[in-house]
Amino acid sequence: MTEKKKKILVVDDSQDMRVILSMRLRINGYEVIMAQDGQEGLGMAKKDAPDLIILDLMLPKIDGYEVCRMLKFDDKYKNIPVIILSALDQQEDREKAVGSGADTYFIKPFDLELLLAKIKSLIG
Secondary structure, eight states: OOOOOOEEEEEOSOHHHHHHHHHHHHHTTOEEEEESSHHHHHHHHHHHOOSEEEEOSSOSSSOHHHHHHHHHTSTTTTTSOEEEEESOOSHHHHHHHHHTTOSEEEESSOOHHHHHHHHHHHHO
């Protein structure tokens, strides 16, 4: 019996970013699902119960802070690790993300190997 692949939800309004991340994550053995805005991401998180979420902050419909907050303050989803991946690099952005419940914060452009290592540390 093969081990079930860990599922990662990538929520980013940039198609290029979604494609690049999904290719690299799949190469590393993860199943990937994708959403292009906060509303779609929130719905997929609730429907598909991913093992981890990679979330942009500047998203159409519902921003990443709100998506993170809505998941982290819901007992059913609060244990899903959330990695913020954003171009916002001010300290206040990081603090607001952590305050929303994010587990960690990466600034774009990011080091893919560091991101993969963090994913592995969060979900194996």
